[in-house]
Amino acid sequence: MPVAAYAVQAAASPSPAPPVVEHDHSDGVRARVTVHAIRRYGDRIPGMEQVLDGLDDIEAVDVMQASGVPIGEVRRWLAFYGGVGVRHGAVGVCRDGVGLVLKAGRVVTVV
Secondary structure (H helix, E strand, O other): OOOOOOOOOOOOOOOOOOOOOOOOOOOOOOOEEOHHHHHHHHHHOOOOHHHHOOOOHHHHHHHHHHOOOOHHHHHHHHHHHHHHHHHOOOOEEEEOOEEEEEEOOEEEEEO
């Protein structure tokens, strides 16, 4: 079975590590974050699943933002911790009870 290799490059100017990070193991690598992953974060972490039910991902993220969820901060958090996993060739990352599923350098969903 052939093994696919992905080139991992550090972002030109990566977002800073979250304030609580003591040791940055990302080497500047950030994962791309899908809209679906942000939506699933909203479903599972702040518990907005009932509010977002029946909406497509873009509409759900708009509702999250209107409800005060800091979408930019969520995206940067997912990108940072997803990037650590991408850098080390992982298919998933668990941080603070949040599971990130990685595929081809992207955070594709949150469990």
